[in-house]
Amino acid sequence: MxxxxxxxxxxxxxxxxxxxxxxxxxxxxxxxxxxxxQHVIELVQAEQPQIDVLLCTGDLxxxxxxxxxxxxxxxxxxxxxPMRWFAGNHDERLxxxxxCANTDYLEPVYDVGAWRIVMLDSSVAGxxxxxxxxAQLQMLAQALSSAGERYVLVALHHHPxxxxxxxxxxxxxxxxxxxxxxxxxxxxxxxVLWGHVHQEFDQQAAGIRWLATPSTCIQFTPRSADFAVxxxxxxxxxxxxxxxxxxxTGVSRVQGVKFELDINSGGY
Numbered sequence: 001m002x003x004x005x006x007x008x009x010x011x012x013x014x015x016x017x018x019x020x021x022x023x024x025x026x027x028x029x030x031x032x033x034x035x036x037x038q039h040v041i042e043l044v045q046a047e048q049p050q051i052d053v054l055l056c057t058g059d060l061x062x063x064x065x066x067x068x069x070x071x072x073x074x075x076x077x078x079x080x081x082p083m084r085w086f087a088g089n090h091d092e093r094l095x096x097x098x099x100c101a102n103t104d105y106l107e108p109v110y111d112v113g114a115w116r117i118v119m120l121d122s123s124v125a126g127x128x129x130x131x132x133x134x135a136q137l138q139m140l141a142q143a144l145s146s147a148g149e150r151y152v153l154v155a156l157h158h159h160p161x162x163x164x165x166x167x168x169x170x171x172x173x174x175x176x177x178x179x180x181x182x183x184x185x186x187x188x189x190x191x192v193l194w195g196h197v198h199q200e201f202d203q204q205a206a207g208i209r210w211l212a213t214p215s216t217c218i219q220f221t222p223r224s225a226d227f228a229v230x231x232x233x234x235x236x237x238x239x240x241x242x243x244x245x246x247x248x249t250g251v252s253r254v255q256g257v258k259f260e261l262d263i264n265s266g267g268y
Contacts, residue, residue: 009248010052010113012153013044013081014237016195017058017215019090020072022065029229030262033062033217034071036234039254040216041075044236047252051081052112056105057195057213058088058123058157060096069099084110087123088157088195089130089171109143114243116147120156122173130158130173130196137182144186151245152186155193161210163201166225172196183208191247193237198229200251213237214251218261231261 019033027033044051054076061068076083085105087093100106110117118140122130132140144152158173160180173179183189184206191209198220201212214235221228235253242248 009240009242010115011048011050012053012055012112012117012239012241013048013051013079014055014057014155014193014195014213014239015040015044015076015216016056016213017088017198017217018060018072019062019215019217020060020068021063022067024071026062027260028062029218029265030260031217032260034075036254036259037072037075037216039257040234040236041078043252043254044079048238051079053110053117054079054081054083055117055119055155055193056083056085057155057193058086059090059195060085060088062090064090064092064095066095066099069096073099082110084108084117084119086119086121086155086157089123089128091123093121093123093125108139111150113241114149114151114245115153115241116143116150117153117155118143120154122156122158128171130156131175132156132173132179137178140179141182144182144189147186147188150188151241152189153191153193153239153241154183154189157194158196159194159201159212160192161203161205163197163199163212164223165197165220167227168197168220180206188245190245191239191249193239202249209247209249211237211249214253229261229263229265231263233257233259
């Protein structure tokens with residue numbers, strides 16, 4: 001018998017900003033968001049034989065409809081992985097909570113391997129920008145202080161640092177310095193992960209890896225002063241979280257599929 005060597009890491013997959021609708025026929029800037037999400041899920045299935053946790057980081061639905069959340073759960077459930085969700089600025093928190101009733105999708109702390117993953121809700125009802133309430137900051141501090149020897153990955157919807165696009169940097173996380181101050185007290189925090197910006201971002205600062213991920217539908221043009229979309233394909237992020245605190249990550253995009261897109265749109 002051949003001995004099986006344990007995998008020295010756990011695998012997390014991030015899907016973000018899927019913007020599904022109640023009707024599967026509705027388009028976002030000309031794009032069929034259900035169609036694009038399905039192609040991204042098929043890509044994940046082809047590339048990731050083992051997923052230890054699936055992180056769904058906001059704007060799961062464009063219209064906060066029960067049908068959209070039901071469809072998102074059905075589609076992502078095909079990956080067969082534990083899931084964690086939180087709201088983005090297009091999600092209504094109550095509708096999301098109702099959709100997640102009788103599941104553990106909204107539990108904010110998830111321990112896997114040598115890591116603790118903390119999911120922060122940065123959504124603000126009726127607003128596009130994000131904020132972290134005192135309750136969220138308290139939950140974060142408690143999760144970090146009780147992590148023991150675990151390394152930590154923190155996820156939220158809104159970006160806590162500029163990504164270089166003036167229009168979207170105005171609608172990121174307000175008062176990010178409060179979050180940074182909490183994280184600075186805990187050196188076991190190795191990465192912060194977010195959605196919202198519909199583009200890839202990867203930067204190392206203050207001992208932390210700061211990461212943003214393409215949408216499973218439309219892509220925003222990086223370093224753009226005003227709203228702009230580009231014709232890059234949808235994608236997802238994979239993360240390998242090693243037992244010694246090291247992290248490997250990358251973005252993978254759908255190939256060989258033509259997606260319809262209104263490239264001249266001024267917003268949505």
